[in-house]
Amino acid sequence: MQSFRSEIENPIVEKDIIDLEKKIQLFYKGEIDEERFRSLRLARGVYGQRQFGVQMIRIKLPYGKLTSEQLHRIANVSDEYSRGRLHITTRQDIQIHHVSLDRTPELWAELEKDDITLREACGNAVRNVTASETAGIDKDEPFDVSPYAHAVFEFFLRNPICQELGRKFKISFSGTDKDTALSFMHDLGFIAKIENGTIGFKVMIGGGLGSQARLADTLFEFIEADKIIPVTEAVLRVFDRYGERSKRAKARLKFLIKDIGFEAFVKLVEEEQKALSITTFPIDTTDFDSEINLDHIKEIPVVVIEDEAAFEAWKTANVIAQKQEGFSAIGIKVHLGDFYTDKARILADLVKNYAGNEIRLSLRQNILIRHVKNELLPFFYVELQKLGFVDVGYESTLDITSCPGTDTCNLGIASSTGVSAELERVLKVEFPQYANNKDITIKISGCMNSCGQHTMAHIGFQGMSIKSGNYVAPALQVLLGGSVLGNGEGRIADKVLKIPSKRGPQALRSILFDYQENVAVGESFINYYDRQGEKYFYDLLKSLSDTTNLEQSDFIDWGSEQAYEKAVGVGECAGVVIDLIATLLFESEEKLDNSAASLNLNQYSDSIYYAYSSIVNTAKALLISEGKKTNTHAGIIADFEAIFSDKIDLGVPFSEFIFQIKNNEPTQEFAQNYLIDAQLYYKKVDAYRAQVITDGK
Structure with missing residues (x-):
């Protein structure tokens, strides 16, 4: 080890x-x-x-x-x-x-060894910063958002202000007004804009999917690019302090904004300005602005295309012309997002030897090869065909998004991958005309958490269970009418009805056949759905929801041979539960050590926030010992002041003591004094706690 x-x-x-x-x-x-x-x-x-x-x-x-x-x-x-x-x-x-x-x-x-991290990929922190996979090559983009997404990723990685949030925090960057990075469903979403020659972003805030989906609000119609990191820091500070921590289902930023109101939230963000580690943060784009250099390609390999019609269909469906003249990007439709290491290595060698040595993973679980010379497209087609990577329908209706569901996820209720495979088969065999259709998206999740993003799909399916007498069968909630509208706007799908899972393919057939028969010329799926109305589709699918006529196969989930049993997997070692209060106090000491270490490195803002976190953590420990709720930092601070003000003397009210953090700029002098205050506070609490234990014996 x-x-x-x-x-x-x-x-x-x-x-x-x-x-x-x-x-x-x-x-x-x-x-x-x-x-x-x-x-x-x-x-x-x-x-x-x-x-x-x-x-x-x-x-x-x-x-x-x-x-x-x-x-x-x-x-x-x-x-x-x-x-x-x-x-x-x-x-x-x-x-x-x-x-x-x-x-x-x-x-x-x-x-x-190749600069790849696991840090904060899960947990209550800033998750992976996503962006349009065509960023940097899109003909319609005002500029490449990649360096801005990268700067945000780097700035908040291991940043003390966002290591122990109440819940996860998601950030996206869309390269154009098409909003392909889905800003409307993110905690913070940025959309590239240029105003009066200045590079900047429209900023969306407080969006999210899950069981209680919420569309984001507009925080700024436009801010300059050097303000996006200070704005993000201020939002994270407010979320850390006021966000719910005990009730997991209510702990996302969208619930905080809903509870206190958008205007009140904005006011709290404004109050954090003095405490920010930086007020502007210019972002260096040099490494992203260089010309594409493919000098290593000395000759174009000669290949024979055996099926010209298939090749042309692939180019139409899966190849994207880049804004860089003479170059294209190749989309690879990855079924269920799963591929294997033998093919990954061959693909890696292809993009290094014959392209720009870069791929991007898409939000729809696919692969985009970038910077391919147009004259190399036949060669890539032949090589990708050997790998089984030329299925048409990249990012189309045939390209279904699906979470892992009950295959591996603890929270999965019903199979999402199994039904996804069957729906893709139905589309490929019975509706091949949808290979180039970008108007209809189909998404599937194994539970209400919407990791497969079913709540924003034109046609969505959510894994559930359904009763039939004394038995339980796997089921699907059918959702219709979600959409990305662009420029920060979106629609949440309507929950139409629930059907046994094995009837999912028939539900899809009914919807698409009805659409083909009744859609007006030039009418989008969303407009068609709105014209017909939710009740129309409920009636269309109602017969499929009948559970009085289920067959034995209906009680076996997709991809399984065993009878269905609704169960949320545990999958984690039970461990040994010890004194939580002692653990919290131990962590408070660690945070003080981190504060001192940051101070020695002249990282004053980090030092201050570690000290603040230690103070809150220590207060939380004492409140838990009194059986009090510790839902939010703000609540902890208020309750500690009410309960312990006459027991632990700080010379000033506890709120005034701790909120020095937002009333002072992050200078060396303040960082030093705040750490000393936090250390003295911890000693007083530790002494109080020791006395309580002694008196209780």
Whole structure:
């Protein structure tokens, strides 16, 4: 286990991986309780899966960018630590399943050799920053959003203000007003704009899917590019302080904005301006502005196209002309987002030797090869055909998005991958004309959390269960009418009705046949849906919802041979629960150490926030000892002041003491004084706690 340490060049990364290794051992010994350990490993991309004793590893790939070297590295890691399968997510990550917890530090160290991180790929932190996969090559884009997405990723990685949020926080960057990165469903969504020659963004805030979907509000119609990181920092500070922490289902930013109101939220953001680590942050785009250099390609390989019609159909459906003259991007439709390491390596060599050594993973779980010379398209077609990577329908109706569902996810209720495979088969055989249709999207999730984004689909399916007498069958909620409208606007799909899962294909047939028979010339699917109305589709599909005539096969889920049983998988070691209060106080000490370390590195804003986190954490520990709720930082601060003001003397009210953080600029002097205050506060609390324990004996 120790051998990887000497191979890590970045001391910060090395410390992170060693810390994970130590915490795993402490967890096995019962010295860290399960909840705290779960939080720690999730923040390092290690996620429990449905199967007992193994983990899912999520690899964080900002805006889905991968080089040949990185793809080779991921393939090698998957072969060594897993089963050779790579899964592309709807957030442009790659997941590897069935990994032993013991080996996760070693796996992470291997990935870091090619600058690939697991850090904050899961957990209550800033998740992978996504972006339009055509960023940098789109003919309609005002500028390339890639460097801005990269800057946000780097700035908030390991940033103390967003390490222990109440819930996850998602950020996206759309390259055009088409909003292909879906800003309306993100906590923060940025849409590229240029006003009066100035590069900037429209900013959307507070969107989200899940069981209670919410469309984002417009925070700014336009802000300059050098303001996006300060704005994001201010929003995260407010979310960290006021966001719900105890009720997981209510802990996303969208609920905070809904509860206190948009105007009140904006006011809180404005009040954070003095405390920000930076007021402007110019973003260097140099590395992204260079010309495409393909000098390594000395000659164009000669190939024979055996089926010209198939080749032309592939070019029409899967090839995108770049804004760079003479170049195209090639879309690879990846069924269910799953591909294997043998093909990944061949693909990696192709893009290195014959293209720009870069692919992007799409939000619809596909692969986009960039910077291919047009004269090389026949060669790529032949080579990709050998890999089975030329199925037409890239990002079309035939290209169904699906989460893993009950295959591996703890929360899956019904199979999403199994029904997705069958629906794709139906489309390919019975509706091949939809291979070039970009107007209708189909998305499937295995539960209400909408990881497959079914709530924003034109046609969506959500895994559920349904009763028939004393038996339970797998089911699908049919949703219709969701859409991306563009420029930050979207629609949430209507829940039409629930049907047994095995009737999903027939539901899709009914919808598409009706559409083909009744759509007006030039009418979009959304306009057709609105014209007919939700009740019309309920009546159209109602016969499929009847559960009095189910057959034996209806009680067996897609892709399974066993009778269906509704179960939420645990898939995680139970561990040994110890004194949570002691754990919290131990963490407070760690945060004080981090504050001191940051101060020594002249990272004053980081030092201040670590000290603040220590103060809040310590207050939380005492409130828990009194049986009080600790839902939000703001609530903790108010309750601590009310309960302990006469027991722990700070010279000033506790709120005034801790809120120095937002009333002072992050100078060296304030950072030093705030750390001293936090250390003295901790000593007083520790002494109080020791006395309480002594008196109670």
